[in-house]
Amino acid sequence: MQKQKQKGYGLRKRRKRIAVSSAASIVLVIAALWYHWYAPKKMEYADFDMGSVQHVTVWLTAGDLRKYGAAAILPFSCEQEVRERPLPEELEQLAVDSGGAFNPYMGALVKLWNIDSTDGSPPRVPAQAEIEAALAVRALDPGAYGKGMACDLFLEKHTKEHLEGYIYNLGGNILVFGKKPWRQPFKVALRDPKGAQNDILGVFSLPRTNTVATSGSYEKYFEQDGKRYHHIFDPQTGYPAQRDPGLISVTVLSGGGALGDALSTACFVLGYKAALPLLARYNCDALFIYENGAVRSAGQARRYFKLQSPAYHWEEIT
Amino acid sequence: MKRGDLLLLLCCLALAGALLLPNVLAAKPTQVKINGEAFSLSQTQTVARSGVVVEIAQGRARVRTAPCPDQLCVHTGWLTHSGETAVCLPQRVSVELVGGKTAVDGVAF
Numbered sequence: 001m002q003k004q005k006q007k008g009y010g011l012r013k014r015r016k017r018i019a020v021s022s023a024a025s026i027v028l029v030i031a032a033l034w035y036h037w038y039a040p041k042k043m044e045y046a047d048f049d050m051g052s053v054q055h056v057t058v059w060l061t062a063g064d065l066r067k068y069g070a071a072a073i074l075p076f077s078c079e080q081e082v083r084e085r086p087l088p089e090e091l092e093q094l095a096v097d098s099g100g101a102f103n104p105y106m107g108a109l110v111k112l113w114n115i116d117s118t119d120g121s122p123p124r125v126p127a128q129a130e131i132e133a134a135l136a137v138r139a140l141d142p143g144a145y146g147k148g149m150a151c152d153l154f155l156e157k158h159t160k161e162h163l164e165g166y167i168y169n170l171g172g173n174i175l176v177f178g179k180k181p182w183r184q185p186f187k188v189a190l191r192d193p194k195g196a197q198n199d200i201l202g203v204f205s206l207p208r209t210n211t212v213a214t215s216g217s218y219e220k221y222f223e224q225d226g227k228r229y230h231h232i233f234d235p236q237t238g239y240p241a242q243r244d245p246g247l248i249s250v251t252v253l254s255g256g257g258a259l260g261d262a263l264s265t266a267c268f269v270l271g272y273k274a275a276l277p278l279l280a281r282y283n284c285d286a287l288f289i290y291e292n293g294a295v296r297s298a299g300q301a302r303r304y305f306k307l308q309s310p311a312y313h314w315e316e317i318t
Numbered sequence: 319m320k321r322g323d324l325l326l327l328l329c330c331l332a333l334a335g336a337l338l339l340p341n342v343l344a345a346k347p348t349q350v351k352i353n354g355e356a357f358s359l360s361q362t363q364t365v366a367r368s369g370v371v372v373e374i375a376q377g378r379a380r381v382r383t384a385p386c387p388d389q390l391c392v393h394t395g396w397l398t399h400s401g402e403t404a405v406c407l408p409q410r411v412s413v414e415l416v417g418g419k420t421a422v423d424g425v426a427f
Contacts (some may be wrong), residue, residue: 025327053407188424189421191424197394204426212426
């Protein structure tokens, strides 16, 4: 009697074990199958726009993939629209707030220096009288905010599609939108301003919609008589900006594309200390990178950024 | 647990593993995209687009020669990791390694 009871108990226990293990196995297989067929897929697309490389990455759920397919990243070009749109009001305000450090009306000066030469004619250092004459001319030039504006236009165009998450990268100006699968942050690397094309200074981890814009003296420049002239001009002097000695690049994190792009230019012209109140006013974060490898953070930028290159170090300013 | 249960569990584990493995193991880039057109990295070949000559060999790729004045794309050298790019703006040619794991989603500059 006693023995039988024990046997019955053992049988039940074993059956329970079998049930649990097979249930676990089935759940595992279903999870694997789900991951295989229904997990969010990544789609990429590359093209040229506004004289730069355009790179679009979209994460699609299975449902969205059926709904939009390849159309989710249809060719997008905004060169014309950026040129035709008037200056956004917030940038007009930024020109005032930055004390003129951001000036979108320096088209004549940009043409005079000819650093962004399109016809093959070489850039040159203009005479003082020429610079003064060019500074007096009011000609809109989207150079300092155009790529950022392209981010805004891309966002505008894709709001109706309810895409889960995407990255729009136009010539290094980046818009990250929405969220990645598994709540992973967007990983955006920052190119080493002193290194080769694929060298990386560090990586941003961006949890939500954000734009990343960089203004640097390293990308477009020319040399004359042993002196280097870069393409970001100080509206006060008409010469390449050099108020903050050794500053080679400013990267701004912002909620708006055109604003971030213009802010990065303003910050580069102003230099670290003078830019701090401006960044605080616009609630934006920024990284300032110097020739000697120092990296200064403004706002919360340091929290989102991980330095990777051994050639750089954080520098605290008190 | 009887041997049968164990076998069933192992089979299921193997099946789940086989389904997941390609996603986990694909660390190396598998393809190179030249202006959006994909080429296998396992095949040694040269591809020319708008005068830009791309060399593909041993799982990597580079721009060997380009007719542009700045030669930026040539100086970029061999691309070995997924997500790395070599771009010739004057000739409008972009070369990018794809497939496999990418450490980052985009590069700002």
